[in-house]
Amino acid sequence: MNIIGLLAQLFAIALALFLAPLLTGWVNQCRAWLQSRTAPPLLQPYYMLHKLFNKDVVLAHGASSLFRFAPFIVFGCMVLACAIVPTLSTDLPFAPAADTIALVGVFGLARIFIALAAMDVGTSFGSLGGRREMLIGFLAEPALLMVIFTTALISQSTSVATIVETLAQREFAIYPSLAFAGVAFTFVSFAENARVPVDNPATHLELTMIHEAMILEYSGRHLALLEWAASLKLYAYSCLGLALFFPWGIPNGDSFPALLAAIPLLVFKLAIGGSLLAIIETVNAKMRIFRAPEYLGTAFLLAVLGLLVRLLLETRV
Amino acid sequence: MDFFILMLGFPLVSGLLLTVFGERAWAPNLNIVASLGTFLASALLTVEIVAYGPRFAFGEMFFIDSLNVFFVSLTAFVGLTTSIFSSPYMKNEQEHGRLSIPRLRLYKSMFQLFMFTMLSALTTNNLGVLWVAMEAATLTTVLLVSLYRTPASLEAAWKYFILCGVGIAQALFGTILLYFAAERVLGETGNALLWTHLVEVKGQLEPTIMALSFIFLLVGYGTKVGLAPLHNWLPDAHAEGPTPVSAVLSGLLLNVALYAILRCKVLADGAIPGGFAGNLMMGFGLFTLVTAAFFLSRQKDIKRMFAYSSIEHMGIVTFAFGMGGAVANFAGLLHMTMHSLTKSAIFFAVGHATQKTGTQLMEDIRGLIKINPVIGWGLMLGTLAILGMPPFGVFASEFMILTHAMKYHPWATPILLTALGVAFAAIFGKVQPMVFGETHAKPLPHAPAITPVFVHLSIVLMIGLYIPPYLTRWFHEAARMLG
């Protein structure tokens, strides 16, 4: 491991930390425009993080140490996830560790801790949110894995870096399987990131909320970390989606000029992705929580179909 | 004059004419005259084919050899007798208020068009057109099954349409696979579905594809034959449709579907070594026979019971053709003929019986011999014939099939015998009290046409006692074609 590589990796992480709240802000802004509201400033998430970090933490009486550690663990998991998803380059020091199954595991770890912490205090809202989060996760993870297997079949490897390299450097060809996987991935991302058809990120007190219900007891820097982690998760998913389905333009070197050149492209792709996300969120209504299994079932089905189509149409040629 | 064109032309033209003029008073007579014309043309065609050998018509579109001309003459004959039978029968139905005049028109035109589709299915040389004609035969009969518009008849017709639709779709997939296999040998010409071309290259067809194709074709056309477990539509359609329709469905449509399977079997046998197609047919045949035999005893409706009897006999015939070889094929063809004649005779008798007593429930039909001795004896003799009693022709064919099975497939003999025994007990036990017993029914407004019943039965009897050498030669020729 050379020092340049390490620096490049650190740079990528720093960029993730910086861009993630910005992406959330951009999505919120787009949503506001689409709904004919006056948009909050683009930097609103930063203001909020700043405000929350400066506030004192109020802990519930029954809170255990798990409740206090959970935000750090979740935040750590998300930073790790952002570090191993190739955003700027496929040849970073963390790349060998960047196995897709491990990535799903990292997300799963974060989910378990946030759900446990939500139940820790013992409020009804917290445990309700925690249980729903586990339900969604239990259905979303297989679908996500199927999506990843489809891409892994194409590149004959489960390493994210290898997948992205294969996909980015192949000649142009239409992969029906990737189309299926892409749609399935979109479905899963919406569920995982508590976006509209499954959860509503804008509301704070509603009986059907999931993510907000879990973090209701948090305050101060803990809440800041969790909010930041949520932004990072959205960022990680967006980058994963971009890397798997629109990988063009990700260099595989670790030289700084190449890295720097990749930034504008990444920002551009994220901006497009964010506005698309806002559009989809606006045109859809939130569905009943009991419809979520069917929704995620569809995602799973699509991913499996992608896998099958891949095996049938694209292997023996 | 080309008899072939006449044979196809009569039903087509009269069917179209009856669509327009079907409500006129002379329409039933036109129906009979057209059927007579079809029959005469097919009889003359038969003489021509037996004398001069196979021939084509319309280029290579149609092909007539001694195998299908046999089915053609059988179809035309039963069509003729059915039209004679249906003339007073349908008038009685009209008097009873079960049918209106427009529905009678529908019946007559559809009957002729149905004859047309079956005759084209039998004579076409193109296996794709065979499929099209088979599907068209379903379409023409589906409205006939629901002719009474009662809930039960609609249900029966719906089931018939959906199940046969599904079945026929499987057959189309089989046909596509067959075309695929043929195209590899014959090239991308339009000839790759022509049977005469296929049979020349049958040894070169890819066995894997042919095996799969034959499975699909057997299941698909088998649905129409009434092979278990896809036979569910058959009893319903027979029981709820008008009796002449039951007679032609049982006596003819099942034969035509089986004919389609036979044509495909010849190709499959050529392509696949080891008797794959035959074994498959034997298995299906036995299973059908056993299923039908055990369902027979549970029937309450007389037409349903005889529909199950048709399934049973189709099972026997499928088994016979599955065994293959000159004797078994001969017996299969003979049995098919005997079954067609006997079963349609039974349905004619049953039609009159139900009309007289006003019910199809067997426990309510009693003492037919007192209401009308002719019908009573007709039903009794028909039942004895279909149960394989000597000296009727069914006995001869069943006997041949049984002895052949004992010789080459002894394991099947106990199954065959048990099933036949069960069927015998079930049918005879139910028909006997219907014929002999007490009753108080009134006579019908229109005298029933009894002649067809006895014409059929006397032919069956004659063949049981003595098969003319002309017929033997012809059957042997047809059996030889089946390999």
Added chain:
Amino acid sequence: MSAVPFSAQIINLFASVILLLAFAMLGQRRVMPLINLFAYQGLVLAMSTAVVAFTTHQHHLYWSAGLTLLLKALLLPWILHRLVRRLNVKWDVESLIAIPTTMLVGVGLVIVAFNVALPISQLSNTITRGTLGIALATVMLAFLMMITRTKAIPQVVGFLAMENGLFLAATSATYGMPMVVELGIALDVLVGAIILGVFFFQIREQFDSLDIRNMEKLKDS
């Protein structure tokens, strides 16, 4: 991978869309969207056939494509739309079938179909050989739809979708059947649909609904 010509990729893409639409139909509860999905399937089928015709210079396939477009994408959906409006069954919603279970069974069928079709498509040398599995899968999914639905119109849509699958099979294995056969099949489908239309009215007259569950009287005691 580069051996796949571009047109084959397009055809594969279309075939995948047809499969996707077959699944969407399997999962659709309402009548009108179901008919629309069927129309889209016909449209995609016609486009895919046209691409095959263009690539392989099989001129009769243009006719098939046109026939498909006319019949399956326009005429039949139009007839069905009219029927639904005339019979006023627009709000007929399937309630009792477990869609997710059906979907899982459907995935199983797709796997079976792909395996059955694999040895055959390996023998084929057409540009479309890969799609034979998809065609068989579409047939099987339509079949599944027919047996799981309780309303008459979805059953019929299933029946017609099965025909779509068979058509795709014919195109993918052999570049279509001879023209006379294809015309005959199209005619049969059309007449069948019309007869079914007549049938719907008869059923409604008798049962006051198009629910097939009313029609379970005929059984062997």
